[in-house]
Amino acid sequence: MQRYESYKPTTIEWASKIPADWRVQPIRALFKERKEKNKGPKTDFILSVMKDIGIIPYDEKGNIGNKKSENIENYKVVYPGDLVVNKMNAIIGSLGISRFHGALSQVYFVLYPKDLSRTNHKYLGYLFKVRPFQQSLIKISKGMMELRESIEFDEFKKLVLPVPPRDEQDRIVAFLDQKTAEIDAAIMKKERLIELLNEQRSIQTNRAVTLGLDRAAPLRNGESEWIESVPEHWEIVPLKHISTVQSGVTLGKNFVLSKSTKSYPYLRVANVQDGYINLSTVTEIILPIREAKNYLLRAGNILVTEGGDIDKLGRGNCWDGQIEECLHQNHVFAVRILKRVRPEFVALITGVSYARRYFTTTANKTTNLASTNKTKLGNLPVLVPPLSEQDAILDFCNKSKTKYAKIIDSVAKEISALKDMKSSLIAEAVAGRIRV
Structure with missing residues (x-):
């Protein structure tokens, strides 16, 4: 890029020198x-x-x-x-x-x-x-x-x-209009690529979780409005038959305080994201120790969100005990699997298409908001393959997630670099550091 012939100093912090005729x-x-x-x-x-x-x-x-x-x-x-x-x-x-x-x-x-x-x-x-x-x-x-x-x-x-002089402003605008449009087009293509990669991974996960890894396995009717077909040797049971569902602590509830109180970390809906637990911000609450025992999380619990915005409805992730003596609020259910199914497999089920459709259809809805409850969560149909198949499906999905995450991260870095290039180009042009 060319520079202007001469510059003069200014009092502008971010443009300490500008072209002499500006x-x-x-x-x-x-x-x-x-x-x-x-x-x-x-x-x-x-x-x-x-x-x-x-x-x-x-x-x-x-x-x-x-x-x-x-x-x-x-x-x-x-x-x-x-x-x-x-x-x-x-x-x-x-x-x-x-x-x-x-x-x-x-x-x-x-x-x-x-x-x-x-x-x-x-x-x-x-x-x-x-x-x-x-x-x-x-x-x-x-x-x-x-x-x-x-x-x-x-x-x-x-x-x-x-x-700058008006004619110079016009040249700068024409230059930036063209260059930023080119960069924006490149960004849009890469953002679309990320969407397609996420869709592809979702399709793979959905198929693995609902139909298994053996494409030759015979199927039977799912005998459910939510599940069309299922491998004939799999079972379908309500979540409540293989688990307990624990409600969380209600903020603002009047507990009988005593000398035996303690500050506990507790998880909110914001901590339970799509596909991961976000622990960047964890709030604390003071409760009687005896009362807190009712809301303690245990490793292996599946955290399921009650709702709010539609994207917050029925999100499920496994709790690995990352924080000791951690509680959960009443808008997050803690599901403890008792038998026959890996908790991680049930967490995957909450994200597949039939479960999303179940939560959305059965939710209590108001304008822009939707929520489920303990009873409806307990009635969620759960697919139950043999444990060996569950382990194979989990291994497949984890490897798929890692593979796609690596590709998506690389594309995201390219998008970030393009955005930085765009910002730098605008700053250079409007401050007169390059001549267009």
Whole structure:
């Protein structure tokens, strides 16, 4: 990449030198605040700002972040080309130039370019994606936690930016539009590859767990609305016939406290993820020792989630006793297998297609939420191959998981490298370190 002929120093931390013919201007010289309220309302098209993505329709963000207010007349109106800044999350990338006309909540600043004849709003949009710029916002923020600090608007307006001549802005935008589109296309292909790899592994696991490894084995009717066919020498039994299901401790319950109390680690739904136990954050609870005995986990327990969002419904993973004297909350069931089936095999069953369909169909549902209970969990149909087959299936699935995880990790690293390349390219171009 070429560089500019000469540079001059600036007071900008993340762009200490810029091309000699570029200007340095404060945000207030480039933008005005838009204070238009959504009275009427003027629009019911609600927007949101996502980290590292920018402004998107609210309906596309999924079940993330704050919920939409029922009264949208106090929302701020946004037009294409407006700069939108989430004053609570701009530090982590929740800001950008809008492509939409809509409205969003009062937690956002909305600004519009003063003079589009001198500034290309897409150039400014790229500029606000620069990570060092976002990190510089920490100095004008107030709050207790880094990710929830609030930007002071008066200080935000004073921040200075590198501003090239308009024709140079246009060249930078054209260059970045092309290059970032190429990188995004490469990222999408690799993300799709990961989806296909996960689908392929899921198909292999599903077939192994429900039909076994011997493709020549004769099948019989599953005699169940959940299971179409099964190897004829396998059995199907309700989970309750081969296990006990233990409920967890209810937070907020009034226990009779005594001198014999103790602080215990306990697992929540967030700890029981799809395919693994996440112990990065484990909460503690103080309970009477006598009471805590009712909720202690034992190695070999299968942890099954009660629900919440649909993806949290009926997730099952084996507990290996990683933490001593660990409890579980009431939204996580602890299943103890008594006979005939490996706990790890039952944990695999909770993730295959017929079990997912069982949990989803029998769940108690409200808007966007679903939950199961102890009775329904106990009625889950469990496939029971001979123990030797269970061991062979577990070995096959573990090897398959390791093989696919290695490939997926390699592709994920390639995606990360492409994202770093994209971020670096944007930063280099908008700061004038390369000439396009």
